Amino acid sequence: MRIEQLDPEHTERFLVYRSAALSADPDSFRFAVSDDTVVGVEAWRKRLSKDHVVVVCNDGQWIGVGGLTRLTGAKLAHKGLIWGMHVVPEERGSGAAKLIMTALIEQARGRMRQLQLTVMADNARAIAFYRRFGFEQYGSEPASVLRDGGYADELLMWRLVQDGKRSPGAVFLPRLGEAE
Numbered sequence: 014m015r016i017e018q019l020d021p022e023h024t025e026r027f028l029v030y031r032s033a034a035l036s037a038d039p040d041s042f043r044f045a046v047s048d049d050t051v052v053g054v055e056a057w058r059k060r061l062s063k064d065h066v067v068v069v070c071n072d073g074q075w076i077g078v079g080g081l082t083r084l085t086g087a088k089l090a091h092k093g094l095i096w097g098m099h100v101v102p103e104e105r106g107s108g109a110a111k112l113i114m115t116a117l118i119e120q121a122r123g124r125m126r127q128l129q130l131t132v133m134a135d136n137a138r139a140i141a142f143y144r145r146f147g148f149e150q151y152g153s154e155p156a157s158v159l160r161d162g163g164y165a166d167e168l169l170m171w172r173l174v175q176d177g178k179r180s181p182g183a184v185f186l187p188r189l190g191e192a193e
């Protein structure tokens with residue numbers, strides 16, 4: 014298992030992965046596959062050039078992804094948003110998600126003061142995972158997302174970047190296809 018940073022040239026493959034993730038776990042995300050279609054490939058390509066997006070690879074397969082975006086504006090740029098965390102079902106519990114989150118936190122270190130994310134209130138596994146990384150709930154949004162079963166709440170979580178245990182060792186991120 015190794016972690017790599019995505020470039021804009023990986024946009025198409027990223028969107029295939031993301032589409033499969035959103036389809037397989039529709040209740041876990043605030044976006045639908047149709048939203049990505051509306052956003053379009055070029056907007057995603059720009060996002061991959063701006064955001065820090067990482068994948069975990071195993072034997073050439075992508076088994077997990079996650080992204081970090083920095084908020085913009087003089088008054089908001091101290092904040093980073095973790096988005097799109099996903100690990101394929103057969104690799105959950107394998108440490109792939111830990112590799113992703115560790116890399117995103119390391120990327121934020123020295124650049125941003127705090128990180129935030131949203132998670133569906135009934136996504137107990139993801140909430141437990143985020144808590145393990147020092148994220149705390151600071152609020153919730155009632156009826157935030159319209160899902161098949163009706164409106165669902167989201168939790169808002171945050172952590173200071175410098176708080177919590179520093180991840181052991183620096184995380185070296187080769188660009189995809191660069192190393193070995």
Ligand SMILES: CC(C)(COP(=O)(O)OP(=O)(O)OC[C@H]1O[C@@H](n2cnc3c(N)ncnc32)[C@H](O)[C@@H]1OP(=O)(O)O)[C@@H](O)C(=O)NCCC(=O)NCCS
Pocket residue numbers: 038041042097098099100101104105106107108109110111131132133136137138139141142145
């Ligand atoms: C969220 C996700 C990336 C986390 O990756 P993961 O490999 O499952 O995470 P881990 O197994 O390392 O950690 C999950 C934790 O939840 C615990 N857990 C597992 N099932 C649980 C459940 N039903 N309720 C509560 N906790 C649960 C695990 O024991 C583990 O905690 P521990 O390390 O203290 O034992 C992954 O589950 C995933 O891709 N889920 C579907 C997509 C998703 O929900 N993305 C997040 C959108 S905000």
